[in-house]
Amino acid sequence: MTTEKIPYKIYLSEDEIPKQWYNVRADMKVKPAPLLNPGTLQPLKAEELAPIFCEELIAQELDNDTAYIDIPEEIQEYYKTYRPSPTMRAYHLEKALGTPAKIYYKFEGNNTSGSHKLNSALAQAYYAKKQGLKGVTTETGAGQWGTALSMACAYFDLDCKVYMVKVSYEQKPFRREVMRTYGASVTPSPSMETEVGRKILADHPGTTGSLGCAISEAVEVATKNEGYRYVLGSVLNQVLLHQSIIGLEAKAALDKYNITPDIIIGCAGGGSNLGGLISPFMGEKLRGEKNYRIIAVEPASCPSFTRGKFAYDFCDTGMICPLAKMYTLGSGFIPSPNHAGGLRFHGMSTILSQLYHDGYMEATSVEQTAVFEAAEMFARTEGILPAPESSHAIRAAIDEALKCKETGEEKTILFGLTGTGYFDMVAYEKFHNGDMSDYIPTDEDLQVGFNGIPKFPGNEF
Numbered sequence: 001m002t003t004e005k006i007p008y009k010i011y012l013s014e015d016e017i018p019k020q021w022y023n024v025r026a027d028m029k030v031k032p033a034p035l036l037n038p039g040t041l042q043p044l045k046a047e048e049l050a051p052i053f054c055e056e057l058i059a060q061e062l063d064n065d066t067a068y069i070d071i072p073e074e075i076q077e078y079y080k081t082y083r084p085s086p087t088m089r090a091y092h093l094e095k096a097l098g099t100p101a102k103i104y105y106k107f108e109g110n111n112t113s114g115s116h117k118l119n120s121a122l123a124q125a126y127y128a129k130k131q132g133l134k135g136v137t138t139e140t141g142a143g144q145w146g147t148a149l150s151m152a153c154a155y156f157d158l159d160c161k162v163y164m165v166k167v168s169y170e171q172k173p174f175r176r177e178v179m180r181t182y183g184a185s186v187t188p189s190p191s192m193e194t195e196v197g198r199k200i201l202a203d204h205p206g207t208t209g210s211l212g213c214a215i216s217e218a219v220e221v222a223t224k225n226e227g228y229r230y231v232l233g234s235v236l237n238q239v240l241l242h243q244s245i246i247g248l249e250a251k252a253a254l255d256k257y258n259i260t261p262d263i264i265i266g267c268a269g270g271g272s273n274l275g276g277l278i279s280p281f282m283g284e285k286l287r288g289e290k291n292y293r294i295i296a297v298e299p300a301s302c303p304s305f306t307r308g309k310f311a312y313d314f315c316d317t318g319m320i321c322p323l324a325k326m327y328t329l330g331s332g333f334i335p336s337p338n339h340a341g342g343l344r345f346h347g348m349s350t351i352l353s354q355l356y357h358d359g360y361m362e363a364t365s366v367e368q369t370a371v372f373e374a375a376e377m378f379a380r381t382e383g384i385l386p387a388p389e390s391s392h393a394i395r396a397a398i399d400e401a402l403k404c405k406e407t408g409e410e411k412t413i414l415f416g417l418t419g420t421g422y423f424d425m426v427a428y429e430k431f432h433n434g435d436m437s438d439y440i441p442t443d444e445d446l447q448v449g450f451n452g453i454p455k456f457p458g459n460e461f
């Protein structure tokens with residue numbers, strides 16, 4: 001470790017922005033299980049995915065062997081409008097905690113979408129335009145992905161149809177209006193616009209929706225409208241590939257000062273932020289070059305890793321998408337209408353699920369009020385108002401730093417600050433007014449979702 005004073009912000013130059021994405025699957029000893037056709041239970045071929053996804057994205061989704069994939073120059077040029085993002089030393093938070101730990105965070109909120117989601121939105125919109133499509137459909141939870149995609153579609157002159165989880169649509173009207181400003185149409189999900197939406201509303205009257213519901217609607221619209229394809233902001237292999245730019249930049253910045261993190265922490269919903277942050281570090285761990293402690297942090301209200309089952313399941317509530325082997329609460333699981341935002345998905349990335357199953361990372365769940373306590377402390381010390389999703393990682397980072405205070409260990413902690421919370425003030429208001437509760441599903445609640453996981457030979461859990 002250098003004795004040189006570490007800056008508050010470690011910046012890379014524009015020329016140091018990575019020109020390739022890193023595909024962690026290339027270094028995985030056990031590859032993620034393939035997507036299955038729900039009808040035949042056989043691995044999906046590229047031609048079967050073609051009605052849903054863009055051609056180039058399908059190739060990336062299925063590529064388990066190519067370690068580095070070139071970032072097209074057009075995407076690189078848009079990246080330069082907001083990248084590289086800073087890796088920051090949380091000196092003031094360290095002082096407030098009285099910890100010997102050194103805390104760093106990779107800040108992805110310095111673009112109009114307010115989050116890391118733009119990294120993949122630009123790539124997916126670019127490939128859709130390159131294919132000559134009219135537009136894309138998608139779902140969004142907290143609205144960060146929908147906002148990012150609406151921006152990317154505006155850049156590449158594509159139509160953008162967003163199905164937004166109803167509870168977030170109602171809680172975050174201004175996020176909705178940002179999407180509309182960029183030209184997207186935004187529909188609360190479940191809706192009466194689609195077959196699957198009408199069925200979900202009939203089966204669950206008054207439901208506040210879920211990402212699984214919104215995915216079903218977006219996929220249905222994409223497959224029924226010529227010239228459209230579906231794009232997803234998390235979970236998929238292709239998304240984690242695009243988000244690897246987060247970890248690649250963070251590692252390059254830390255390497256400038258010979259800093260090696262002991263602990264790497266990311267919030268976990270579907271896996272895009274966590275997978276992107278940890279990818280190059282995980283690559284080193286898989287190759288036996290270094291050893292890191294990697295922690296996924298999820299809401300106690302939607303505990304896919306910590307209480308879910310590792311099994312093949314549908315990615316959507318309407319059960320029209322392929323089957324993915326992942327840690328899941330069941331596609332029928334409807335999370336409570338809390339303020340975990342984009343972390344309210346019933347499943348987890350197949351890549352991260354396999355890595356967790358094989359013991360390369362650990363997971364913890366945290367309750368809502370503890371998350372907002374951490375968010376408030378971070379805002380008051382570091383000056384950035386964090387998104388609720390990011391604040392799960394902040395909570396765990398603070399907890400680890402306090403453990404260092406108890407033991408006297410000078411560990412180095414890196415966490416991902418996925419974005420800002422300026423559209424989440426309803427949640428902050430409820431926290432400040434004492435109206436926020438810590439709902440944790442019972443075993444009986446979870447069993448309802450588990451009962452819907454497909455049962456077939458080899459899918460025992």
